[in-house]
Amino acid sequence: MRSVSIIGTHLTNFGKLDKNLKQIAAEACVGAMDDAGISPRQIEEFVLGNFASGTLTKQETVAPIVANAVGLASIPATKVEGACASGGIALRYGYQMVASGLRDFVLVAGVEKMTAAPTTKAIESLAAAEDMEIEGRTGLTFPGFFALVMNRYSQKFGTTREQIAQVSVKNRKYGTRNPKAQFRKEVTVEEVINSRLIADPIRLLDCCGISDGAGAAVLCPTETARKFTDTPIQIAGIAQVSGKGAAFEYEDLTGFESTKVAAEQAMRMARVSHREVDVLELHDCFTIAEIVASEDLGFFTKGAGSGALEEGETQIGGKIPINPSGGLLSKGHPIGATGIGQVYEIVEQLRGEAPNQVSDAKVGMTHNFGATGTVCVVSILKR
Amino acid sequence: MRSVSIIGTHLTNFGKLDKNLKQIAAEACVGAMDDAGISPRQIEEFVLGNFASGTLTKQETVAPIVANAVGLASIPATKVEGACASGGIALRYGYQMVASGLRDFVLVAGVEKMTAAPTTKAIESLAAAEDMEIEGRTGLTFPGFFALVMNRYSQKFGTTREQIAQVSVKNRKYGTRNPKAQFRKEVTVEEVINSRLIADPIRLLDCCGISDGAGAAVLCPTETARKFTDTPIQIAGIAQVSGKGAAFEYEDLTGFESTKVAAEQAMRMARVSHREVDVLELHDCFTIAEIVASEDLGFFTKGAGSGALEEGETQIGGKIPINPSGGLLSKGHPIGATGIGQVYEIVEQLRGEAPNQVSDAKVGMTHNFGATGTVCVVSILKR
Numbered sequence: 035m036r037s038v039s040i041i042g043t044h045l046t047n048f049g050k051l052d053k054n055l056k057q058i059a060a061e062a063c064v065g066a067m068d069d070a071g072i073s074p075r076q077i078e079e080f081v082l083g084n085f086a087s088g089t090l091t092k093q094e095t096v097a098p099i100v101a102n103a104v105g106l107a108s109i110p111a112t113k114v115e116g117a118c119a120s121g122g123i124a125l126r127y128g129y130q131m132v133a134s135g136l137r138d139f140v141l142v143a144g145v146e147k148m149t150a151a152p153t154t155k156a157i158e159s160l161a162a163a164e165d166m167e168i169e170g171r172t173g174l175t176f177p178g179f180f181a182l183v184m185n186r187y188s189q190k191f192g193t194t195r196e197q198i199a200q201v202s203v204k205n206r207k208y209g210t211r212n213p214k215a216q217f218r219k220e221v222t223v224e225e226v227i228n229s230r231l232i233a234d235p236i237r238l239l240d241c242c243g244i245s246d247g248a249g250a251a252v253l254c255p256t257e258t259a260r261k262f263t264d265t266p267i268q269i270a271g272i273a274q275v276s277g278k279g280a281a282f283e284y285e286d287l288t289g290f291e292s293t294k295v296a297a298e299q300a301m302r303m304a305r306v307s308h309r310e311v312d313v314l315e316l317h318d319c320f321t322i323a324e325i326v327a328s329e330d331l332g333f334f335t336k337g338a339g340s341g342a343l344e345e346g347e348t349q350i351g352g353k354i355p356i357n358p359s360g361g362l363l364s365k366g367h368p369i370g371a372t373g374i375g376q377v378y379e380i381v382e383q384l385r386g387e388a389p390n391q392v393s394d395a396k397v398g399m400t401h402n403f404g405a406t407g408t409v410c411v412v413s414i415l416k417r
Numbered sequence: 418m419r420s421v422s423i424i425g426t427h428l429t430n431f432g433k434l435d436k437n438l439k440q441i442a443a444e445a446c447v448g449a450m451d452d453a454g455i456s457p458r459q460i461e462e463f464v465l466g467n468f469a470s471g472t473l474t475k476q477e478t479v480a481p482i483v484a485n486a487v488g489l490a491s492i493p494a495t496k497v498e499g500a501c502a503s504g505g506i507a508l509r510y511g512y513q514m515v516a517s518g519l520r521d522f523v524l525v526a527g528v529e530k531m532t533a534a535p536t537t538k539a540i541e542s543l544a545a546a547e548d549m550e551i552e553g554r555t556g557l558t559f560p561g562f563f564a565l566v567m568n569r570y571s572q573k574f575g576t577t578r579e580q581i582a583q584v585s586v587k588n589r590k591y592g593t594r595n596p597k598a599q600f601r602k603e604v605t606v607e608e609v610i611n612s613r614l615i616a617d618p619i620r621l622l623d624c625c626g627i628s629d630g631a632g633a634a635v636l637c638p639t640e641t642a643r644k645f646t647d648t649p650i651q652i653a654g655i656a657q658v659s660g661k662g663a664a665f666e667y668e669d670l671t672g673f674e675s676t677k678v679a680a681e682q683a684m685r686m687a688r689v690s691h692r693e694v695d696v697l698e699l700h701d702c703f704t705i706a707e708i709v710a711s712e713d714l715g716f717f718t719k720g721a722g723s724g725a726l727e728e729g730e731t732q733i734g735g736k737i738p739i740n741p742s743g744g745l746l747s748k749g750h751p752i753g754a755t756g757i758g759q760v761y762e763i764v765e766q767l768r769g770e771a772p773n774q775v776s777d778a779k780v781g782m783t784h785n786f787g788a789t790g791t792v793c794v795v796s797i798l799k800r
Contacts, residue, residue, distance in 0.1 A: 035519075054550060063745055089471045094545045095500040098659040098791045108678055110657035111792070112506055115496040117478040123495055127510075134517030136418075157532040162477045167437060170475075260654075276481040408481045409494070 035133040037256035039266035040415070042070025045378040046368035048247035049216035055091050055147035059100040062248035062371075067104075068254040070262050074105040077252070078137045081125035082113050084145035084370035089159040090151045093158040106141070106190055117163035117404030118319065119274075120144060121249065121373025122411025126274050128253045128344070132260070138258065143250035144375070146368035153211075156244050160369070163249055163405040165279040177233040177241060179406055180320040184235055186287040187322060191337040195235060199226035200343055201321035202239050205357050209364020216366030217241050226321075240321040245366030249374030266383045270397075271304030271414035273297075277407040288337075290407035293330035297401070297412045301332075304397075304414035309333055310396040311414075313383045315376035315403050317403035318361040327401055328356060350392055358383070358390040373402035373411060384417040418516040420586055420639035422649035422797070425453025428761040431630035431749035432599035438474050438530035441631045442483040445754075446526050449633035453645050457488040460635070461520045465496050465528035466507035467753035472542040473534045489524070500546035501702065502657075502754025503527060504632065505785030505794025507703075509657050511636045521641065526633035527758070529751035541625050543752070546788040548662040560616040560624060562664055563703040566616055569670040570705060576721040578618060582609035583726055584704035587623050588740050592747020594772040599626050599749030609704075623704040628749030632757035634764070645672040648768045653780075654687030654710070654797035656680075671720075675792035676713035680784070682796045684715075687780075689798035691715055695778040696766045698759035700786035701744040705744055707731075710784055711739060714795070733775055741766070741773040756785035756794060769800035 044065025046058055067074060082097040101111035114123045121144030128142035148156050164170045203223055209215040221239055230236040259266030277292030316326035325339035333354045334342045348356040359379040380398035382388040402411045427448025427459040428439055435487060450457060465480040490649035499506045504527030511525035533540050547553045571577060586606055592598040604622055612621040642649030660675030699706035708722035716737045717725045731739040742762040763781035785794045
């Protein structure tokens, strides 16, 4: 297998955008190709992560439609879907094409247009990521699922509502400096725990937003990368793992096997230890998700995540800076775009150009989590 | 690149099935693994072609949900989408994984559950394969698009309604002997041209059905294949090509560039000439589509397809037997399943086990066409 590097990347603003799905995706794709200094005609394969364009925007066949909009040749253009991990899946597919020698230049992207549909429709579309035959029919949505996780975690480890709220405080503080973020306002613990109740004990400020947005990246063999950029970023490890499709299948909701296995596989592939990871963009769709994943990824022992957070271990300067971009909680969560958005943030960190820069960051990790842990993609990026 | 072979395949019945999407897909996957004599735990990657499970069944994240249902390990499980060519795309992705040496055993499948939604909803979901920003908003559905094709073709080449209807007569005759087919009743030219008007000049019996169904295939390196079966079928060539996303972009609606290019690429890769192809499963979503594609694929010059059909050149015993399975017109068209369904039919032919067997068939071709030629996948299979 060949070493693969990212030579260009771009992220649109996240939020309620006055553009349709095709325009948003095109902005990211054109931006990434411009950043790489590569022509659309040089791209040999296009992979687009997208979750629910059919239900949210009444548009399918999105990959070739976007490919045509940005002037790609008549190359294969494929949509990949795996709930909230669709973007990560696109990255992995692109990685495989280049690593195996099948392709030299691959454009990967992720997009979601969520605000065109009424919010109730968006919530229904999101719920369809669960196994609808089993838990979906009970009416359990994802705030409900993570409410179960928060309750179980708090009961098992004695963690308080105030402690968990600190994820939102940290990430939204970082988000104030991220120009792409949907929410750029600091919040206090009191504001989080007194915000509107969504699914007890989850409050509005424990949740990420419903957002439009897209990200894209251009991949090529590492040996060619320096012809395009002085700061190629190597994809040193990447793993996609499937997990359970419903809450009831878990013996214990305080951890997710798919995150653990994906992290192990990606880190083994990259030959990187936890101590070597300088910065982590993690799938904080809800506050509790960050604490749980920080443990599942192996940075803290189970139950120690909230204590570590309180002690500043997940801030810049701490043991492992988590979500210096502001995370999903600040940036918003345009489903199909999120996995590529995380890659964009880590590339910025490794180039030394991030809004909240981790000093001398050499190795970064992304964690993209889908549905009830049904899919998880972890990548390790290196400069 | 390694040579890749199919060692097992399965197709469910097509039609209105009394099972949900997960059950239908699982039946095909288990059947294909049984046919190969392989255990689910040996499968290393799962790729599922599916078009619109979100709008048709309110279920997303279908690939890992099906993977769990059939006992696969926590391997990558990815949905791929490209309108009616989603199944063909899944085959190509699986082919690439094995050809490149990344994986030894890959399960590819395609599924659609269309009859759970009201027919009006199914039609709306299908229309979303078009670029909705351009032609979709005019109300042009796919029967409408192929009506434009039929009109233009007839005007340009003087082809009569009766001549075009013979596609339906041929394919539905073959379909009577296919136990998996949705429609197993012979029709006459008069019945076709007098059936209910759908989109002038297209009539009901010019159209394929709205169907449920799934197909699956197990791929592995050719060098390993004979450990599993005496009749491995090699994927000698495969190509996926993107094309235009709207009718107005075509200078002439009597041919589709994506079909031409995909055929050229797949045949070059397989080092196979037209004379060597013994049997062809072609994307006959509408009668006129078969005539047009038989030319675009290079078997007849442009405008000669309907004459060749009339002279029996596309029947068993003719120059190139097209759709001896009964095609989409008889079998039905569960969107995501169709591409894999075509592979199943060709595998049956090359094993000498087809309901309408082409004598001593050694080389087969599949042609899987999406939207307005926006995606096309062509494969060449060899025994």
